[in-house]
Amino acid sequence: MIIRKNIKVFLIVFLVILLVTIGVVYIYKNSQNNSMGSQVIIESVPKTIGDSPTEIIEPEDKSTTGALMQDTYENNKLTYVYKSRQKNGVEITYPEISGLNSDSIKNSINSQISDRIDRILDSNTFRTNSDDSAYVNATITSNFSDVLSVKIFVKFTDSFSKNYGVNFRLDNGNRIKIDDLFTSNAPKKNIITSSAYKSFIVNYYTEDGISNDFYTNIDSDIVNFLSEYNSGKVTEFSFTPQVIELYRDGKTVKIDMQQYHQYMTIYSKFDTNEDLYKDDYNNGKDIPVFVQRPECVYDLFEKPNSTCYIDVVLYDKNGQYDFSEGEMKIIREYRNSLYSRLNGIRETSNVYYSNYVSIERKIENNVEILVFEEEEKFAAVEDNFNDRIYNQILVEQRDVNADNTSESKIYVLDDDMIASASMERKFDIQTGNEIVERQEGEDNQDSENGNGSNNSTENTNQVTNSTSNEVNNSGNSVENTQGNSVNNSGGDIDARVTF
Amino acid sequence: MKKVISAIFPILLMVIASVICAGIYLFFTNKFSFGSKVQNNAEASQNMTAGDNSIILSENELPRIGTSIFTQSLAKEIIKDYTQNPNVSEEALSCFELEEGYQKLLNGEIDVLLTTEPSEEALSLAQLSGTEFETQLIAKEGFVFYVNKNNPVNSLKVSQVQQIYTGEFTNWSQVNGNSTDIIPFQRVDESDVQRQMKSVVMKSLSLMNPPMENFNDKVYGRINDVIAMYDNSENAIGYGLYNESNILYNFEEDVDNGVKILKINDVEPNYDSIKNGSYPFVTSYYLVKLKNNSSETIDIFKDTLLSDRGKQIIKEAGYIDN
Numbered sequence: 020m021i022i023r024k025n026i027k028v029f030l031i032v033f034l035v036i037l038l039v040t041i042g043v044v045y046i047y048k049n050s051q052n053n054s055m056g057s058q059v060i061i062e063s064v065p066k067t068i069g070d071s072p073t074e075i076i077e078p079e080d081k082s083t084t085g086a087l088m089q090d091t092y093e094n095n096k097l098t099y100v101y102k103s104r105q106k107n108g109v110e111i112t113y114p115e116i117s118g119l120n121s122d123s124i125k126n127s128i129n130s131q132i133s134d135r136i137d138r139i140l141d142s143n144t145f146r147t148n149s150d151d152s153a154y155v156n157a158t159i160t161s162n163f164s165d166v167l168s169v170k171i172f173v174k175f176t177d178s179f180s181k182n183y184g185v186n187f188r189l190d191n192g193n194r195i196k197i198d199d200l201f202t203s204n205a206p207k208k209n210i211i212t213s214s215a216y217k218s219f220i221v222n223y224y225t226e227d228g229i230s231n232d233f234y235t236n237i238d239s240d241i242v243n244f245l246s247e248y249n250s251g252k253v254t255e256f257s258f259t260p261q262v263i264e265l266y267r268d269g270k271t272v273k274i275d276m277q278q279y280h281q282y283m284t285i286y287s288k289f290d291t292n293e294d295l296y297k298d299d300y301n302n303g304k305d306i307p308v309f310v311q312r313p314e315c316v317y318d319l320f321e322k323p324n325s326t327c328y329i330d331v332v333l334y335d336k337n338g339q340y341d342f343s344e345g346e347m348k349i350i351r352e353y354r355n356s357l358y359s360r361l362n363g364i365r366e367t368s369n370v371y372y373s374n375y376v377s378i379e380r381k382i383e384n385n386v387e388i389l390v391f392e393e394e395e396k397f398a399a400v401e402d403n404f405n406d407r408i409y410n411q412i413l414v415e416q417r418d419v420n421a422d423n424t425s426e427s428k429i430y431v432l433d434d435d436m437i438a439s440a441s442m443e444r445k446f447d448i449q450t451g452n453e454i455v456e457r458q459e460g461e462d463n464q465d466s467e468n469g470n471g472s473n474n475s476t477e478n479t480n481q482v483t484n485s486t487s488n489e490v491n492n493s494g495n496s497v498e499n500t501q502g503n504s505v506n507n508s509g510g511d512i513d514a515r516v517t518f
Numbered sequence: 519m520k521k522v523i524s525a526i527f528p529i530l531l532m533v534i535a536s537v538i539c540a541g542i543y544l545f546f547t548n549k550f551s552f553g554s555k556v557q558n559n560a561e562a563s564q565n566m567t568a569g570d571n572s573i574i575l576s577e578n579e580l581p582r583i584g585t586s587i588f589t590q591s592l593a594k595e596i597i598k599d600y601t602q603n604p605n606v607s608e609e610a611l612s613c614f615e616l617e618e619g620y621q622k623l624l625n626g627e628i629d630v631l632l633t634t635e636p637s638e639e640a641l642s643l644a645q646l647s648g649t650e651f652e653t654q655l656i657a658k659e660g661f662v663f664y665v666n667k668n669n670p671v672n673s674l675k676v677s678q679v680q681q682i683y684t685g686e687f688t689n690w691s692q693v694n695g696n697s698t699d700i701i702p703f704q705r706v707d708e709s710d711v712q713r714q715m716k717s718v719v720m721k722s723l724s725l726m727n728p729p730m731e732n733f734n735d736k737v738y739g740r741i742n743d744v745i746a747m748y749d750n751s752e753n754a755i756g757y758g759l760y761n762e763s764n765i766l767y768n769f770e771e772d773v774d775n776g777v778k779i780l781k782i783n784d785v786e787p788n789y790d791s792i793k794n795g796s797y798p799f800v801t802s803y804y805l806v807k808l809k810n811n812s813s814e815t816i817d818i819f820k821d822t823l824l825s826d827r828g829k830q831i832i833k834e835a836g837y838i839d840n
Contacts, residue, residue, distance in 0.1 A: 213750075216747040
């Protein structure tokens with residue numbers, strides 16, 4: 020009995036040990052298999068990265084919808100200057116941004132732009148295909164909704180050039196992918212195919228119409244581009260508020276965002292509603308989507324109420340945008356003064372106000388001065404503002420050609436609705452003081468200086484003081500205030516807009 | 519002492535037995551795993567060596583290949599497989615338009631051409647050069663018609679397609695669709711697709727005038743009177759070769775406003791229906807060489823393409839093997 024009992028115990032203990040051992044082995048083996056499974060997944064990741072349009076994978080995918088035609092957007096309070104440098108004898112013009120709260124993001128974006136240009140110039144493609152006429156011109160094409168788009172034009176030779184693009188989120192400095200521009204359900208291939216057809220047609224457009232090569236080549240042009248896109252090789256792009264441009268091998272496909280507005284996400288996808296910027300001035304806001312704002316140093320677009328539409332830009336007449344810090348200080352003060360003057364308009368109704376202010380450097384009497392030339396236009400109606408003014412301007416602005424960047428769009432309206440005025444103000448670049456001139460034989464009424472520091476000189480323009488209620492649509496008027504502390508022109512503007 | 523030994527001994531026995539059992543378990547399970555790996559490799563190897571397929575060539579050893587735009591992807595897959603290199607250099611193949619490829623073949627600039635059947639013009643060119651083309655059918659492809667996926671029409675008869683494109687049918691209600699005008703988009707004249715449309719679909723019938731469009735280019739301004747490209751609007755219909763169309767359009771269901779391929783005579787264009795001929799619109803692709811060019815390289819290239827290995831390449835490239 021004892022032996023039998025021992026055998027029973029022996030067998031039970033043996034079975035328990037056996038089961039435990041096999042269990043441990045089984046668990047160990049499964050854990051090995053699981054790690055092998057993970058490895059397979061990890062191994063597949065680089066392939067996905069390589070195939071993706073850009074090399075940066077964003078873990079976050081904020082669900083967004085396309086743009087509605089009545090949506091609006093806001094310009095970033097980000098400033099930039101264009102700088103020049105040389106690399107291997109190639110002249111490079113590039114933007115350098117400032118005005119972000121985060122210096123590390125600002126530095127990261129600036130260095131990414133610079134690095135991208137350097138990598139292009141270091142590439143075999145550039146080295147073997149360029150000549151002495153080569154240069155690089157990088158420009159900012161979008162600066163709104165917390166995103167930034169930079170188009171890099173690279174001239175290789177007189178007959179060959181290519182475009183590249185780098186695009187950023189301003190909340191973290193990460194790069195934007197092509198797919199980020201579209202909703203997830205967008206028929207991207209359909210959109211790119213249709214756009215490629217229209218984009219490539221212009222390559223065959225001659226003075227005599229479309230060339231015969233178009234008929235034999237267009238299919239292969241499109242299939243080749245789409246094949247490249249499908250295989251993830253179309254990675255270069257830039258965008259404006261109106262157009263997405265895709266680049267590949269010297270070919271550009273332009274996608275009209277307005278036509279596919281329901282699939283366009285860039286106006287909202289990375290808009291953070293956070294305070295990313297140092298400056299707090301109100302610049303372009305309430306801008307209707309797909310309206311292209313001109314390139315300018317300041318954009319004061321706004322729509323303060325449903326029937327008032329203010330469209331003001333300050334732009335460099337010579338298109339250089341290479342203002343020094345001292346000049347920028349003058350421009351900022353001018354902008355603030357102009358912004359204050361708009362208060363009178365903001366409270367009006369049924370009025371469109373545009374003021375395109377060109378800024379130009381000049382030397383007069385051996386003094387370097389900054390000249391601000393305003394071209395004001397007003398359009399007003401008694402009623403039905405939206406149909407008679409706003410919608411017409413909107414259509415015109417959405418349809419404007421890309422190179423038509425600094426002209427007022429008000430000419431689409433009937434002449435009898437429009438009144439215009441212009442004026443000029445000059446500032447000493449060294450002192451920052453306004454040079455107030457007087458015309459001989461004109462009223463010698465003293466101009467008041469907003470900060471008490473301006474010099475009064477002979478004036479060639481008509482002076483309109485702050486208390487005048489005169490309507491002056493044809494002569495030149497000079498606002499006699501300076502700085503951002505004075506707002507004494509509201510009555511003047513009110514008088515103008517109620518004609 | 520004896521007690522201790524008699525107590526430890528069974529425990530030792532149990533541990534040894536357990537270890538042996540675990541070892542046996544691991545041996546068998548590993549053996550099966552290793553076995554399946556070996557089997558997979560063997561299968562892969564067998565696929566590679568089907569027919570006369572142990573041949574692996576460098577790009578330099580391949581014949582100089584010309585393609586049309588619609589056989590370019592097929593040619594790339596062939597080169598990838600023959601060279602066992604996923605990267606195909608730009609020099610490995612040249613893509614030509616229509617008669618240009620035949621002219622290059624006649625000039626001796628390329629050795630073989632993968633393209634559609636030689637046209638009358640191409641045959642004339644050969645005759646003028648005092649030679650002949652030798653053609654070998656290698657692959658087929660469906661010529662497909664597509665509409666917006668929201669269009670309720672799923673199938674058209676051959677005659678209905680022809681009536682739409684002669685201009686006889688102008689409203690979708692005439693083919694059991696909504697009561698809206700049909701916009702029958704076409705391809706540009708002189709393109710390979712348009713030529714296939716005429717020969718494979720319309721036969722002796724004349725195509726109506728295509729829809730034209732004007733548009734505003736942001737840089738060049740107004741551009742007028744160009745043949746309109748299929749726009750996938752809800753009353754549009756367009757056409758093309760299957761693989762080309764699949765490159766250009768979203769046939770997937772998960773996108774908004776996707777594109778839907780129509781059945782013809784209630785037959786869906788797929789591998790089986792094109793291979794067995796029940797789908798009526800089929801385009802054939804040929805390997806074309808000069809009859810008097812008896813290069814061994816070309817023969818190896820052709821024979822491999824006609825082998826099981828070649829058929830597999832063709833199938834995987836999205837075409838229908840012959």
